[in-house]
Amino acid sequence: MQSQELLKQAHLKVSLARTSILQQLLDATTACSAEQLYLQLQQQHSGLSLATIYRVLTELEQAKLIERQYHQRAKASFVMRQQQTQFQILDVQTGQIKAFEHDNLSKYLEQLVDAMQQQLVKIELTLNVQPKSEYQSHLARGK
Incomplete structure (x- = not known):
């Protein structure tokens, strides 16, 4: 086990x-x-x-x-x-957190850090999301 x-x-x-x-x-x-x-x-x-x-x-x-x-x-x-990479999506309304993997994004970030002549230690990325309809109405009220 x-x-x-x-x-x-x-x-x-x-x-x-x-x-x-x-x-x-x-x-x-x-x-x-x-x-x-x-x-x-x-x-x-x-x-x-x-x-x-x-x-x-x-x-x-x-x-x-x-x-x-x-x-x-x-x-x-x-x-x-996590040893190195952690991607998450946080639903700001419900507080639900979902982990996800994305090989292309991981590779891109590793290349970016390499171009900066740095060593990548850990990646933490949290995307805060909400339904589009609410976001769009929020933007309309702000104008």
Whole structure:
């Protein structure tokens, strides 16, 4: 199981709570709040309390396995720590965050940094979006 290997590499004891929470984050396609993880794990009858989830999330963050993110006024969400590239789309109305990959964009950014004679350490890109109709009406009011 991948979550158990990650815990061992981070020198953390492999426990049911750590394994369950880390596996949820590995399987997730979007960032998850502690409350979302709690609900997902309750559906699996894990028996983990919300306090345990918060404690384990803090441990995983300190071990640099996951990252805590804040987007506007939304609650903190957690994602697996990315090695280099992280692209996200944030719906500013709902607070939903979706991760995406784009090979051409990654390659372009790497070429750009190379042309600047710099070493690329990490890419973090968040696109803040909202439905076009609302954006267009917002622009019309501003004129």
